[in-house]
Amino acid sequence: MPGKRWTRYWFALPTLVLLFLVFLFPLLYSLYVSFHYLQLGRPMVYVGWENFREALLEDSRFANSVRNNIIIALPTIGFEFLLGFLFALILNQNIRGKAIFTTLLVVPIMISPVMAGMTWRMLYxxxxxxxxxxxxxxxxxxxSFDWFATGPRAILAIVLADVWHMTPFVMMILLAGLQAIPDELYEAARVDGASRRQAFFTITLPLLKLPILVAILMRFIDLSKLFGLIYVLTWGGPGGATETVSFTAYLVGFQYFRIGYASALSYLILIVVGFLSFLLVKLLYTGEENR
Structure with missing residues (x-):
């Protein structure tokens, strides 16, 4: 019996080793590197928190990339929420061609960010x-209109591309929330003489609060590490107007070969994403408890 008990662990060992080599070891090593000055062709030197201090207090380029991230994220999430909510409300009705309409709307989310960027690069x-x-x-x-000639134009181009690409994601979350609302609530509201507008604001919106928060928070998490569209469409230009934090970390690491500093930037991004993910899990857990 003890031999059989250990057999399953032996079968799982190759997967665990592969997981360690592919995920855990690079994660821990990059954390180690982030506390060092490491540039290709030079010896590694321990600098403690210097890389993090430089990023947070001295690096104007990193501060600019944080600002760019916020400027891109706010209108993007706003448009994605409005369009996603509208499409979810439409698909929640019994309309003809609903399956075809749903399929067409979901197609963009199946495309990778790089392919979406290449598609919009040709359109622009x-x-x-x-x-x-x-x-x-x-x-x-x-x-001929050059969409990437100025910073505002380039930001608009990125926002439009991301709205097309990720609106279906928001739509699916909100549609699932709409379909989870019991029809009995609307029937009771009609019996009480409530109009459709009153039912929307007293039943639909309050019960959609959790799905709305989840959708917005998940989009914030995704946009905080926006990279693919920037890489393909603008390369951070013009003049750094569309350079996001993830793209800055990429340039620092693979263009200027400051590996230690790039690792520190990556961990700052990881901290933000981890905090937002914690809020998301807390929201979901609270929502389950309130049911």
Whole structure:
């Protein structure tokens, strides 16, 4: 019997070793490196908290990337929530072609961020892009429009691409929340003489509070490490106007080869993502307790 008990652990050992080599060891080693000055071709030197202090107190580029992250995240989440909520309300009704409509709406989320960025890169093309062609056709623009010529334009281009890509994600969360609301509540409201508007504000919105918070928080977590669209569409430009914290860490590590400092930046991002994830788990746990 003791031999059989250990057999399952022996079968799990290769997976555990692989998990350690692929995930845990790089994570711990990067933490170790973050407390050192490490640049390719030079010896590693222990500097303690210096990398973190530089990032938080001295590095204007990192501060700018944090600001850019917030500027991109706020309108993106706002538009994704409004459109996702609208589509969820529509799909929650008994309409013809509902399955086809749902499938078409969900397709963008199945595409990787890099592929989504490449798609929108072609759409934004100054000479042959479909968007400029449409704008010329309807008389809004008479010349080729460079979407990446200025910071505000580039930010708008990223926001539009991410809204197209991730609105279905928000929609699915809110749709699941809508479908979890019992029909009996709406029937009781109709019996009491409540209008559809009153039912929406007294039943739908209060019961959707948790799904709404979860959707918004998950999008904040995802946008706090925005990288793929930036890499493909703007490369952080023009003039660093779209450089996010994840992209800054990438440039520091793979362009300037400051491996220790890049590791410190990555751990600062990890701390923010971990805190937001903790809030998300706490929200979900509280929601389960209140049911």
């Amino acid at each position: 093309g100054a000479k042959y892009g479909a968007i400029n062609h449409i704008l010329k056709g309807i008389g809004i623009a008479d010349t």
